[in-house]
Amino acid sequence: MNELENNILELKDVSMIYGAGGQVKALQNINLTVVQGEWLAIMGPSGSGKTTMMNIIGCMDRPTSGAVILDGQDITKLSPRALTAIRRDKIGLIFQQFHLIPYLTALENVMVAQYYHSMIDEAEALQALTRVGLQDRAKHLPRQLSGGEQQRVCIARALINYPKLILADEPTGNLDEANEKIVLDLLRRLHAEGSTIIVVTHAPEVGEHAEKTIFLEHGRVVKTTRNR
Amino acid sequence: MFCQMLKGALMRQKGKLSMIAFTMALGVSLATAMLGVMMDVGDKVNQELKTYGANLSVVPRGTSFLSELYELEEEDGEDTAPNAANAQKAEKYLAEDELVKMKMIFWAFNIVDFAPFLETAAVVGGQPVTLVGTWFDKHLDLPTGESVDTGMKRLKSWWDVTGEWCRDDEDGAMLGQNLAAKLGLKAGDFFEAATPDGAGRKRLEVRAIVNSGGKEDDQAFVPLRLVQDMSNRPGLVQRVDVSALTTPENDLARRAAQDPNSLSRKEWDTWYCTAYISSIAYQIEEVVTGSRAKPVLQVAESEGAILRKTQLLMLLLTVLSLICSALAISNLVTASVMERSSEIGLLKAIGATGAAVALLILTEIVLTSMLGGTAGYFVGLGFAQIIGRTVFGSAIAVKGLVVPLVAILVLLVTLLGSLPAVRMLLSLRPTEVLHGR
Numbered sequence: 001m002n003e004l005e006n007n008i009l010e011l012k013d014v015s016m017i018y019g020a021g022g023q024v025k026a027l028q029n030i031n032l033t034v035v036q037g038e039w040l041a042i043m044g045p046s047g048s049g050k051t052t053m054m055n056i057i058g059c060m061d062r063p064t065s066g067a068v069i070l071d072g073q074d075i076t077k078l079s080p081r082a083l084t085a086i087r088r089d090k091i092g093l094i095f096q097q098f099h100l101i102p103y104l105t106a107l108e109n110v111m112v113a114q115y116y117h118s119m120i121d122e123a124e125a126l127q128a129l130t131r132v133g134l135q136d137r138a139k140h141l142p143r144q145l146s147g148g149e150q151q152r153v154c155i156a157r158a159l160i161n162y163p164k165l166i167l168a169d170e171p172t173g174n175l176d177e178a179n180e181k182i183v184l185d186l187l188r189r190l191h192a193e194g195s196t197i198i199v200v201t202h203a204p205e206v207g208e209h210a211e212k213t214i215f216l217e218h219g220r221v222v223k224t225t226r227n228r
Numbered sequence: 229m230f231c232q233m234l235k236g237a238l239m240r241q242k243g244k245l246s247m248i249a250f251t252m253a254l255g256v257s258l259a260t261a262m263l264g265v266m267m268d269v270g271d272k273v274n275q276e277l278k279t280y281g282a283n284l285s286v287v288p289r290g291t292s293f294l295s296e297l298y299e300l301e302e303e304d305g306e307d308t309a310p311n312a313a314n315a316q317k318a319e320k321y322l323a324e325d326e327l328v329k330m331k332m333i334f335w336a337f338n339i340v341d342f343a344p345f346l347e348t349a350a351v352v353g354g355q356p357v358t359l360v361g362t363w364f365d366k367h368l369d370l371p372t373g374e375s376v377d378t379g380m381k382r383l384k385s386w387w388d389v390t391g392e393w394c395r396d397d398e399d400g401a402m403l404g405q406n407l408a409a410k411l412g413l414k415a416g417d418f419f420e421a422a423t424p425d426g427a428g429r430k431r432l433e434v435r436a437i438v439n440s441g442g443k444e445d446d447q448a449f450v451p452l453r454l455v456q457d458m459s460n461r462p463g464l465v466q467r468v469d470v471s472a473l474t475t476p477e478n479d480l481a482r483r484a485a486q487d488p489n490s491l492s493r494k495e496w497d498t499w500y501c502t503a504y505i506s507s508i509a510y511q512i513e514e515v516v517t518g519s520r521a522k523p524v525l526q527v528a529e530s531e532g533a534i535l536r537k538t539q540l541l542m543l544l545l546t547v548l549s550l551i552c553s554a555l556a557i558s559n560l561v562t563a564s565v566m567e568r569s570s571e572i573g574l575l576k577a578i579g580a581t582g583a584a585v586a587l588l589i590l591t592e593i594v595l596t597s598m599l600g601g602t603a604g605y606f607v608g609l610g611f612a613q614i615i616g617r618t619v620f621g622s623a624i625a626v627k628g629l630v631v632p633l634v635a636i637l638v639l640l641v642t643l644l645g646s647l648p649a650v651r652m653l654l655s656l657r658p659t660e661v662l663h664g665r
């Protein structure tokens with residue numbers, strides 16, 4: 001594998017310290033590379049820094065020190081505005097709490113991402129919903145959908161702009177087993193189609209699907225495993 | 229998509245937004261009523277003050293203040309007939325042919341218009357009516373060779389006249405609207421008027437109906453010479469109203485008004501050669517035999533002052549009600565933004581700039597406010613009528629200007645009220661709300 005050429009993400013010596021006096025060392029000297037098309041799982045106990053790491057990778061936070069190179073660009077020194085643009089163009093986000101807009105239909109929730117990205121295209125948005133198996137529920141409001149269905153809308157929204165990187169923080173945390181399976185199947189299909197996926201999870205069975213798993217503890221990588 | 233999001237937000241959050249609309253409606257209804265009343269009433273009075281200018285009333289010297297008061301009251305009442313006979317005995321008069329001299333005093337050019345009056349009680353169709361003889365559009369030739377046109381047509385240019393102004397040389401009449409309604413007469417009709425003793429009798433044509441908004445609405449105006457004929461008082465008038473341009477009063481003018489003889493020679497010269505209302509009055513008294521010219525400005529001025537104070541009060545109320553609306557809106561919008569923080573964080577996370585989110589939320593709030601404002605505007609129109617009827621005793625014609633004014637106020641109040649919420653919204657970081665911390 002020609003990893004050097006295909007690195008989509010590289011963390012070099014990344015640390016994140018919350019609080020002025022350096023009280024909370026959420027991340028300490030993390031080094032990590034993710035290649036194009038890879039599926040990475042991040043596991044670890046609560047408070048180990050998983051979400052912190054996702055926020056930095058997802059251009060929503062800047063590390064206290066170290067460098068983050070995303071798609072060949074160092075994003076550590078960028079302005080919040082520039083970070084917003086990169087997030088919009090390169091990242092697809094999936095949340096544990098779905099975060100659908102309550103007064104918009106499933107279809108409109110997908111189209112919102114199109115709108116802030118570039119142009120809306122209803123047919124394409126409907127196609128994305130079809131991919132997650134919700135074509136019949138396009139006109140329904142989030143409160144009319146089950147948790148699993150809402151998460152599938154969230155996935156459709158995350159992939160509508162063809163992101164380089166899909167970030168999912170505990171995507172199955174709020175779902176039962178049946179829905180967990182549906183969501184994992186969706187992620188697996190996306191991966192099979194070539195998407196790069198980083199998923200944070202507590203559940204070992206979710207981690208098993210990934211090609212590589214890193215284990216965090218107290219903001220450090222304590223173990224890396226490869227599943228294949 | 230923007231519209232779709234707006235539509236979704238507006239249609240599916242009716243409950244939350246209706247509070248904002250209601251608050252706005254409340255504030256706007258008060259503001260509309262206050263502004264409407266303020267501007268309409270102010271306009272009417274200003275117009276009158278302007279048209280009257282510095283008004284002078286010239287009456288025969290010796291007409292006691294008491295009888296003037298009595299006369300005023302009587303004119304307001306409906307029935308003036310019984311007093312005519314004894315009033316006539318005690319009454320003193322001015323000579324009509326001396327009035328032209330008013331245009332020959334030092335301040336002749338400041339005397340813009342004037343009209344004499346002579347009243348008589350009369351009976352029309354069995355009803356008592358006050359006939360007021362006057363000049364409508366009188367042409368006067370001055371001994372100096374110049375000529376002047378003056379009379380009611382100029383003095384009361386703000387009258388709302390339906391029909392033609394009466395000419396001084398015809399047997400016509402202009403009826404106040406209340407009187408016309410009482411007698412069932414309209415422009416073009418003929419009627420017969422007679423003095424109560426039956427001595428004088430005239431057949432007159434109604435030339436016009438007058439809406440003045442004052443006591444004139446109950447009177448009938450006819451050419452001066454007709455009243456002189458009917459009541460057998462040739463060449464006499466009871467009162468002359470004069471519209472004069474004047475210099476605002478100062479200390480000197482006030483002292484002179486008390487007693488011109490108290491001034492030093494130099495002060496007297498200054499006073500006499502300045503267009504104070506008192507010096508004009510003094511000069512009129514000099515040329516019209518047995519006359520007393522009294523400024524009626526003080527009355528108008530104090531009325532104006534009270535009105536201005538009332539207007540100020542209403543303005544204050546308007547401002548206060550708008551401030552309250554702004555505070556209430558501020559609370560509501562802040563609460564709504566807090567409640568929607570995860571939605572706002574999400575929009576930012578998927579690539580919306582702070583400005584874009586602010587625009588969306590603000591548009592939503594402004595539209596809601598406008599809706600509430602529109603409802604409030606119409607309620608306010610109703611309030612204005614109630615206030616007009618109960619406080620000022622007249623219907624209020626709310627000026628068109630109120631609409632844009634209120635719209636701007638709504639916008640201002642909404643935007644100012646939303647300011648804290650917008651600041652919060654802009655500083656909100658997606659990481660703070662998206663992971664359920």
Ligand SMILES: Nc1ncnc2c1ncn2[C@@H]1O[C@H](COP(=O)(O)OP(=O)(O)OP(=O)(O)O)[C@@H](O)[C@H]1O
Pocket residue numbers: 018019024025026044045046047048049050051052053
């Ligand atoms: N904004 C913040 N300010 C201060 N401390 C923070 C902040 N965000 C995170 N932390 C701290 O950083 C550490 C890592 O938090 P993080 O949310 O990344 O953990 P996590 O691995 O996602 O935990 P969980 O599995 O419970 O979601 C924790 O000790 C947390 O308290």
Ligand SMILES: [Mg+2]
Pocket residue numbers: 050051052169663
């Ligand atoms: Mg977390």
